[in-house]
Amino acid sequence: xxxxxxxxDKLGVKMYDKASAVVSELIANSYDANAxxxxxxxxxxxxxxxxxxxxxxxxxxxxxxxxxxLGMTPKEVNxxxxxxxxxxxxxxxxxxxxxxxxxxxxxRKGIGKLAPFGICKKxxxxxxxxxxxxxxxxxxxxxxxxxxxxxxxxEVYPPDIGELDETFSKTTGTTxxxxxxxxxxxxxxxxxxxxxxxxxxxxxxxxxxxxxxTITGESFHIGELKVEIDEDTKIVIDDRxxxxxxxxxxxxKGWIAYAKEPYPNEEVAxxxxxxxxxxxxxxxxxxxxxxxxxxxxxxxxxVGVIHADWxxxxxxxxxSDRQDILWSSEYGLAFQEWGQNLIKExxxxxxxxxxxxxxxxxxxxxxxxxxxxxxxxxxxxLVKTAVEVGKILGRxxxxxxxxxxxxxxxxxxxxxxxAPHKTMVDKLYEVEEAFxxxxxxxxAKIFNDINIAEAASLGLIxxxxxxxxxxxxxxxxxxxxxxxxxxxxxxxxxxxxxWTVLQANQTFKTLRHTYEAWHLEQYGVQVITTTxxxxxxxxxxxxxxxxxxxxxxxxKRKNHKLTNKEFERIHEYYEKIxxxxxxxxxxxxxxxxxxxxxxxxxxxxxxxxLDSYNYYKDQNRLEKxxxxxxxxxxxxxNEAFLAISDYKYI
Numbered sequence: 344x345x346x347x348x349x350x351x352d353k354l355g356v357k358m359y360d361k362a363s364a365v366v367s368e369l370i371a372n373s374y375d376a377n378a379x380x381x382x383x384x385x386x387x388x389x390x391x392x393x394x395x396x397x398x399x400x401x402x403x404x405x406x407x408x409x410x411x412x413l414g415m416t417p418k419e420v421n422x423x424x425x426x427x428x429x430x431x432x433x434x435x436x437x438x439x440x441x442x443x444x445x446x447x448x449x450x451r452k453g454i455g456k457l458a459p460f461g462i463c464k465k466x467x468x469x470x471x472x473x474x475x476x477x478x479x480x481x482x483x484x485x486x487x488x489x490x491x492x493x494x495x496x497x498e499v500y501p502p503d504i505g506e507l508d509e510t511f512s513k514t515t516g517t518t519x520x521x522x523x524x525x526x527x528x529x530x531x532x533x534x535x536x537x538x539x540x541x542x543x544x545x546x547x548x549x550x551x552x553x554x555x556x557t558i559t560g561e562s563f564h565i566g567e568l569k570v571e572i573d574e575d576t577k578i579v580i581d582d583r584x585x586x587x588x589x590x591x592x593x594x595x596k597g598w599i600a601y602a603k604e605p606y607p608n609e610e611v612a613x614x615x616x617x618x619x620x621x622x623x624x625x626x627x628x629x630x631x632x633x634x635x636x637x638x639x640x641x642x643x644x645x646v647g648v649i650h651a652d653w654x655x656x657x658x659x660x661x662x663s664d665r666q667d668i669l670w671s672s673e674y675g676l677a678f679q680e681w682g683q684n685l686i687k688e689x690x691x692x693x694x695x696x697x698x699x700x701x702x703x704x705x706x707x708x709x710x711x712x713x714x715x716x717x718x719x720x721x722x723x724x725l726v727k728t729a730v731e732v733g734k735i736l737g738r739x740x741x742x743x744x745x746x747x748x749x750x751x752x753x754x755x756x757x758x759x760x761x762a763p764h765k766t767m768v769d770k771l772y773e774v775e776e777a778f779x780x781x782x783x784x785x786x787a788k789i790f791n792d793i794n795i796a797e798a799a800s801l802g803l804i805x806x807x808x809x810x811x812x813x814x815x816x817x818x819x820x821x822x823x824x825x826x827x828x829x830x831x832x833x834x835x836x837x838x839x840x841x842w843t844v845l846q847a848n849q850t851f852k853t854l855r856h857t858y859e860a861w862h863l864e865q866y867g868v869q870v871i872t873t874t875x876x877x878x879x880x881x882x883x884x885x886x887x888x889x890x891x892x893x894x895x896x897x898x899k900r901k902n903h904k905l906t907n908k909e910f911e912r913i914h915e916y917y918e919k920i921x922x923x924x925x926x927x928x929x930x931x932x933x934x935x936x937x938x939x940x941x942x943x944x945x946x947x948x949x950x951x952x953l954d955s956y957n958y959y960k961d962q963n964r965l966e967k968x969x970x971x972x973x974x975x976x977x978x979x980x981n982e983a984f985l986a987i988s989d990y991k992y993i
Contacts, residue, residue: 349493359461362391362406362529363538368458369408369519370539370552371449371621375431376412376517377441380551383408383539387556388531391462391524399526404557406463406521413442414472414515417483417508424468425485425502428454447619447652464489464523467505471512480515484508532556532563537610540568542622570611570646573700576601576693578685580649585681587674599647599685601640601693604742614647614682616668618655624668629682640697641690643741651678698738701745705737706730708745709755718759728769729762808836812977819970824900825881829874831898831942832885837977838896838940838968839889851888854930858886858923870916884916891935893920897942901970904947910956913939917964939965942973 359365366383373381384407392401415424423429423437431437431450441448459466466487471480484505492500530538535554543552543565552565577600584592599614613627628645635641653674654660660669669675706712715729736754744750815830815837822830831837855872862870872886885896897913899905920937924930939959946967948956959965968976 349495359458360527361538362462362527363535363542365458365462365521366406366408367539367542367622368455370543371455373408373410373412373517374446374550375441375448375450376410376414377443377445378410378412378516379549380553381408381410382553382555384555384557385529385535386558387529387535389558390526390528392526394526401523404522404524408519409516410518411514411516414480414517415470415483416473416481419472420468420470420483420485424456424470427457449619449621459519459521460489460492462525462527463521464525465521467520468517469505469507469520470517472515472517476511479511479513482507482510482512484510532561534610536563536565537568539565541610541615543620547620568611571603572600572646573603573693573697574600575696575700576689578689578692580685583681583685585674585677587677593651593653593674593677595649595651597647597649599645599649599689601644601689601697602646605643611646613645614649616649616651616654618650618652618661620650623654623661626668626682628686629679630670631683631686635687635690638690640694640741641686644697645686645689654678701740701742702734702737704745705740705751705754706733709733709751711755711758714755715759715762719762724766725762728766729759732761732765733758808834809978812837812974816974819901819974822900824898825874827900828882828885828898831896832874832887835887835889837973838887838894838942850930850933851893854893854924854934855886857927857930858920861923862919866919884913886920888934891933892938893924893934893936894938894940895920896940899941899943902944904945905941905943906947907949907952910948910952913941914955914959917959937964941965941967942970943967944969944971 359368362385366385370381370383384405386404386406389404390402391404392399394400423431423434432439432448437448439448440446467484468487469482469484471482473481484507486503486505488503494500529535532554539552539554553562554565555562577598579598581596584594586592602611613625614629615622616624616626626649628641654668658672658674660672660674661667662669668678670679711733712726712730715726719725719729733755736758740754811834819827859870859872862868871880871882872884874882874885885894885898887894887896895913895917897909899909917937917939924934924937946953946956956965960967
């Protein structure tokens with residue numbers, strides 16, 4: 344068997360396409376070389392190369408990874424570094440542990456050294472090591488060229504020799520230099536920090552990683568990947584081994600929890616799995632399917648760290664790119680089932696606690712209790728109910744919702760608006776119980792509480808009605824007749840402020856539907872009596888009812904004058920409805936008479952038509968209102984309520 348050198352393309356370019364992934368592999372090599380200090384010099388937040396007219400343009404940047412590890416001599420470079428795919432842990436000269444048994448070796452597959460070719464075409468290795476001589480430590484200096492390596496051949500590749508090769512250095516250590524880049528971009532400093540920190544699950548006092556931005560000159564050290572968690576949701580897993588079978592248990596250490604905020608970036612998302620302190624997989628939620636308690640919150644907030652060294656020991660369960668585990672293996676399947684059960688447990692125990700915290704946070708941010716005290720004049724029942732409703736609605740929010748001031752205020756207003764209604768319903772249940780168990784004084788107190796709650800509720804409704812009237816006044820002059828018909832049919836309290844929703848009964852709906860069908864059958868003409876249809880045609884009139892009256896409501900646009908022809912048509916409909924109702928006792932029992940309401944600003948009636956109009960008006964069969972009167976009467980009634988009510992909408 345022969346292996347083509349184009350395999351390098353699959354092991355380098357196709358597996359490592361981010362600067363952070365490449366640098367992490369080089370840092371791992373420094374760790375295995377017993378280095379205590381590593382410095383990464385990199386231009387951050389920059390495109391390393393660009394394209395112009397289809398041609399790649401290198402921008403002249405360089406990336407360095409410099410360590411103070413054991414280093415290598417030219418002989419060791421040939422013997423170990425330039426041999427691809429060998430397992431150093433099985434090599435008698437290297438073994439499971441680094442020199443002096445200082446550390447468990449991270450490297451295993453022998454391909455991480457090719458990682459740089461995922462982002463660049465050339466790399467230099469300058470390494471000094473071996474036994475110290477009178478001149479110092481012998482230095483190896485080689486230059487690796489991706490284009491020369493990646494050839495369709497199985498011949499040995501001889502790297503170019505650098506000018507420092509066979510020279511000596513006073514100290515041991517290795518410098519890796521990367522240049523001639525592909526079209527890649529480096530991240531901002533915080534993102535780069537998090538990307539590197541994500542790959543190392545444990546901080547080591549004897550392994551310090553420093554990063555210097557070669558653009559700004561600023562430096563920082565790689566610390567732990569910080570994730571703000573909700574401590575009440577944290578589950579420690581140190582004493583929860585994974586059961587493979589009756590005889591085999593796999594040790595794990597770490598924790599899972601809910602983050603306080605949704606994932607700020609990809610680096611902290613999900614549950615990170617480490618082997619020997621190095622990132623090997625993001626388990627997310629272990630492939631758990633939908634339908635479990637707290638699912639949405641878990642998917643958005645779950646974070647964790649699991650150390651499972653066994654995935655990288657006797658059996659290699661890590662995929663070649665070191666980005667995931669071989670879940671289909673025996674250990675992998677056991678790990679997945681264990682993890683899914685853990686996620687379900689987290690959802691069960693953390694969901695209620697988190698919802699309570701979100702609700703309490705909503706109460707705090709919205710200041711709903713103080714608002715309720717102002718609006719309901721310190722009435723304890725209404726304030727208490729407003730807070731209760733606020734908690735209920737608050738539990739349905741998430742951390743992102745709480746940042747939206749407008750949304751928080753909308754939910755607060757919903758709670759304050761609903762509080763009086765809930766209070767009334769609760770009190771009515773109390774009345775039912777009180778008649779059997781409490782004295783009359785207690786029952787009277789409950790009824791008084793109901794009246795207070797009703798007044799508060801009506802105060803809100805009235806203020807909203809006045810707001811609606813104010814908006815209507817602004818558009819009244821330009822509004823077409825059909826739109827005005829729709830407005831007044833939807834808000835009949837503007838025609839008669841005494842109207843309440845309790846009057847909108849099913850019997851009237853049946854009457855209107857039956858009348859339209861009767862008119863079509865009797866006269867062969869379809870009549871439309873409502874705007875609430877699929878038809879775009881203007882209604883002939885609006886049929887409504889106030890108490891036991893069937894109202895024929897004729898609405899004309901502002902400044903219109905009612906003509907003879909228009910009134911004759913109204914009169915004709917009136918006579919037909921009277922005839923229709925009188926012939927049907929089932930409707931007559933509910934509605935005593937028909938009545939005409941004309942909303943028009945002026946009249947242009949003459950002769951017998953004017954006489955007929957005046958007769959109907961004198962007989963109280965007709966009422967005329969101008970638009971000014973409609974608005975003024977409605978404002979007067981509603982403002983009068985607010986004037987005598989303590990519960991104004993604040």
